[in-house]
Amino acid sequence: MELLSAYLKKAIPGVNDAWNKGMVADLALTITPELIFFDKQSLLKGDMTFVWLSWFIESIYDYNLAPDNIVYADVFSLVRRGLLKSGLSEDSEHFVVIWKNVSKVIYTFICRMQGRKRQSVTKTLKEDLVSLAQNDLKCWICGYRFSHDSIQLFLNQPGSIQLPSLVDYLSPRGLVERDLKIEVEHKQPFSSGGGDLDDLDNIDLSCGYCNRHKWKFLSIYDANRSLRSFSHSRLGLVSVPQPYWVIRLLALADRCTEAGCTVTKNKQQLYVDFINDIGSAAPTNLKVVCRKHLRNSGDRFVSAVNFKDRTKKGRRSLL
Ligand SMILES: [Zn+2]
Ligand SMILES: [Zn+2]
Structure with missing residues (x-):
């Protein structure tokens, strides 16, 4: 809690100062405490890594521009130029390893993408x-x-x-x-x-x-980040998550997270539920449970009639 307290003291002024470059630099140096992630640290950090890695590799060479007949030697040479233009020094003993790894991943990707036609499901x-x-x-x-x-x-x-x-x-x-x-x-x-x-x-x-x-999402950050709400006939306005957040959580889950519950996805369908029911349906506030462990399951299933009309999209997130 001490780390969280110190972190909030430093980070909260940033809520109203996100265009201040000094503030951004300060936040970058701040150690993020585990409590910020609740129990989703590995998911939230792992998925952020996908975004960072993807941008890093794409910045070295835009493989979408590769000609159809490109060969490995061309990619290898382009990646070297890309690394040098990006400011990496060839004098470093690590340069060659980085060069080879980036070339390999880009070339594999190009090979997979080029001339591909979807096979039809027979x-x-x-x-x-x-x-x-x-x-x-x-x-x-x-x-x-x-x-x-x-x-x-x-x-x-x-x-x-x-x-x-x-x-x-x-x-x-x-x-x-x-x-x-x-x-x-x-x-x-x-x-x-x-x-x-x-x-x-x-x-x-x-x-x-x-x-x-x-769809084509991977990282939990790929989906739109804005919150949604639903007008529930008994509970009033309730927060609902971006559909992809639920998909990502369920796809990575293999069991109900309720203590002592032995239900696995192999045996039953799994659902998400709020950890804190007055918080928003952000990924950090959702847990995976079985049907029996849904909180207020009587309120969870609502009439399908006019469902879409009762959903509001695009509520602003805090930042
Ligand atoms: Zn499904
Ligand atoms: Zn359960």
């Missing part, structure tokens, strides 16, 4: 994925169990999706039919160089809701 692949799941077909992200009809439709057999009359206001799966259908999901998005359908490590089955909100 009936055979669908059947293989269904049998791989051994009759326990679920979304790899949220653990939602697919209905008999959604499996039928996935296998190009007759079936129909029944939309539920109630949806979870923190994660409204089931407002459209797609949400409840089975989709073949690329864990690392195909559009970002992730392996296609022949890479079984990169594909899995997901519900349409998770797939649609995961």
